[in-house]
Amino acid sequence: MYEGTPPWEIGRPQPALEQLAERGEWRGAVLDVSCGTGEHALLAARLGLAVTGIDASPRAIARAQAKARERNSPARFVQHNALELPALGAHFDTIVDSALFHVFTNEDRARYVASVNAVTAPGSRYFLLCFSELEPGDWGPRRVTQAEVTASFQATWYIDSIEPARIDVSNEHGSVAAWLASMTRG
Numbered sequence: 001m002y003e004g005t006p007p008w009e010i011g012r013p014q015p016a017l018e019q020l021a022e023r024g025e026w027r028g029a030v031l032d033v034s035c036g037t038g039e040h041a042l043l044a045a046r047l048g049l050a051v052t053g054i055d056a057s058p059r060a061i062a063r064a065q066a067k068a069r070e071r072n073s074p075a076r077f078v079q080h081n082a083l084e085l086p087a088l089g090a091h092f093d094t095i096v097d098s099a100l101f102h103v104f105t106n107e108d109r110a111r112y113v114a115s116v117n118a119v120t121a122p123g124s125r126y127f128l129l130c131f132s133e134l135e136p137g138d139w140g141p142r143r144v145t146q147a148e149v150t151a152s153f154q155a156t157w158y159i160d161s162i163e164p165a166r167i168d169v170s171n172e173h174g175s176v177a178a179w180l181a182s183m184t185r186g
Helices: 017-024 040-046 057-072 082-088 106-118 148-154
Strands: 030-033 049-055 076-079 094-096 125-131 157-168 175-185
Touching: 017 040, 017 125, 017 157, 017 175, 030 040, 030 082, 030 106, 040 049, 040 057, 040 094, 040 157, 049 057, 057 076, 082 106, 125 148, 125 157, 148 157, 148 175
Parallel strands: 030 049, 030 094, 049 076, 094 125
Antiparallel strands: 125 175, 157 175
């Protein structure tokens, strides 16, 4: 996908997540899971937070690392699988998930939540921006319902809010219906 520019790469943070960060909702050690070319991690670093961005794509990580050098940012980027977060050998106070959760199968969703749980502690925060079933048509990734988000996380996370939002995209759609979920680890 990173031979060109995938639609989720917009050259800036997603507005819904940027607002949370600028309000001080992100804190401590931040993990930008499936960071792409790093805009959310670079935002966290600009706000003075220690941040690691991971992505399975070596091209995405190379672009993120180049952006960090160009911006003189301390953001750290590592090629890594989101289903294997414990192998990072670190714990995080804030997890930022911009458009990853909706790509998982039901089985992998459970693995992903277990992976996130392994690198967080009670009081950690998780912010999820994912495709919503309210987006018409059949293009793009799998749509997610509020009930699916709740069912996936409720055993170990308090669902603070799930609100309608938008994901900006770089194709003809401009933006798509999304859910913005804020959670606190129980």
